[in-house]
Amino acid sequence: MPNNLATVAKLLTHGVYVIAVKDDTREHAFTAAWVMQVSFDPPLLAFSINPQHYSYQILKAGGLCSINVLAHSQLPIAAHFGDSSIRDKMSGYSWQPAQSGVPVLTEALAYFDCVLSHVTPAGDHEIVVCQIVDAGILNNGKPMRYSDTDNLDGADDLYR
């Protein structure tokens, strides 16, 4: 692996999102940066998820997620949902149900309400492809960029 990849990878332009998941009994959410649109028709988004995340189990069981766009001022939210030691992550935040029933983060800039389409292996992650069934703007503001988060996700230690 190139020895400067931790620095150069930060120049790939990503936003920062809270991805909320739901099954019959559980709701949970995690912070993600590796998110992109991959199709117009049908409208598909893809994101990369570490299958060790608690959110992954719930996503596979429930087949639903909301992708919530964070504002550049919402770094504490990115940190909270990026911390896997917090099991009851949803409390203390305001949620509203999307059309599919999955929770949407009320203070996000915007959301996509998605249904799982398929999952593809990608090294130590999996690529989740999901279909957008609804979307909306919630608040005004500028989106956060992944490069604004410095090493919040600890990625610098993972390029080796």
Ligand SMILES: Cc1cc2nc3c(=O)[nH]c(=O)nc-3n(C[C@H](O)[C@H](O)[C@H](O)COP(=O)(O)O)c2cc1C
């Ligand atoms: C800024 C930032 C970006 C992240 N991007 C991703 C990502 O794209 N995919 C991923 O699987 N984890 C990503 N993470 C890590 C997860 O958010 C983190 O491991 C989380 O605690 C997993 O939650 P869970 O185990 O409670 O489901 C990111 C974390 C941060 C802080």
